[in-house]
Amino acid sequence: KAGVTQTPRYLIKTRGQQVTLSCSPISGHRSVSWYQQTPGQGLQFLFEYFSETQRNKGNFPGRFSGRQFSNSRSEMNVSTLELGDSALYLCASSLVAGATGELFFGEGSRLTVL
Amino acid sequence: TQLLEQSPQFLSIQEGENLTVYCNSSSVFSSLQWYRQEPGEGPVLLVTVVTGGEVKKLKRLTFQFGDARKDSSLHITAAQPGDTGLYLCAGAGAGGTSYGKLTFGQGTILTVHP
Numbered sequence: 001k002a003g004v005t006q007t008p009r010y011l012i013k014t015r016g017q018q019v020t021l022s023c024s025p026i027s028g029h030r031s032v033s034w035y036q037q038t039p040g041q042g043l044q045f046l047f048e049y050f051s052e053t054q055r056n057k058g059n060f061p062g063r064f065s066g067r068q069f070s071n072s073r074s075e076m077n078v079s080t081l082e083l084g085d086s087a088l089y090l091c092a093s094s095l096v097a098g099a100t101g102e103l104f105f106g107e108g109s110r111l112t113v114l
Numbered sequence: 115t116q117l118l119e120q121s122p123q124f125l126s127i128q129e130g131e132n133l134t135v136y137c138n139s140s141s142v143f144s145s146l147q148w149y150r151q152e153p154g155e156g157p158v159l160l161v162t163v164v165t166g167g168e169v170k171k172l173k174r175l176t177f178q179f180g181d182a183r184k185d186s187s188l189h190i191t192a193a194q195p196g197d198t199g200l201y202l203c204a205g206a207g208a209g210g211t212s213y214g215k216l217t218f219g220q221g222t223i224l225t226v227h228p
Contacts, residue, residue, distance in 0.1 A: 004156070
């Protein structure tokens with residue numbers, strides 16, 4: 001079956017701009033979570049969505065937001081980009097909510113902020 | 115705030131050697147997962163351990179969950195070049211503010227030389 005698809009794979013933005021990243025989960029998976037991966041901080045939890053509802057949010061500023069659609073596809077948005085937002089953004093889908101089931105990760109969207 | 119300390123950060127060994135990666139925390143996790151990530155890809159789940167004291171084997175890989183569910187280890191026997199990659203441990207919280215969130219260790223970059 002098709003895996004988790006993230007788009008775009010690579011993007012370059014400048015400070016102050018905003019960006020929207022998209023994630024299509026595995027068919028049938030209703031839970032989507034987002035993580036930021038950087039060399040210094042590793043993987044850090046951004047948020048989790050299940051059935052269009054945000055179930056939890058990590059310790060990130062309000063510039064980071066997300067949503068989930070009725071077809072389980074999810075988007076995350078980062079506004080007023082800062083240099084420190086440069087990272088690999090990973091989306092993961094799961095059959096069940098709560099990070100108790102197996103997470104299937106996409107290949108990520110690599111964001112570079114100049 | 116739940117933290118997972120993973121060690122060592124880097125491991126460079128020769129083919130055929132054994133190695134152990136450790137993951138420690140002062141917090142209790144409902145489960146602990148081990149992932150492997152290769153360059154340009156998202157993490158792939160290797161195993162989930164749930165019960166304190168649990169030991170799981172996956173071919174040459176042995177995973178153990180501490181009795182108190184605060185720590186875990188990954189042991190690889192007779193490492194091969196194909197084992198090269200980034201190994202990540204991740205703990206799932208028991209609920210509350212930890213719901214839906216995986217706390218990741220910093221990762222161990224393993225290089226196995228032929």
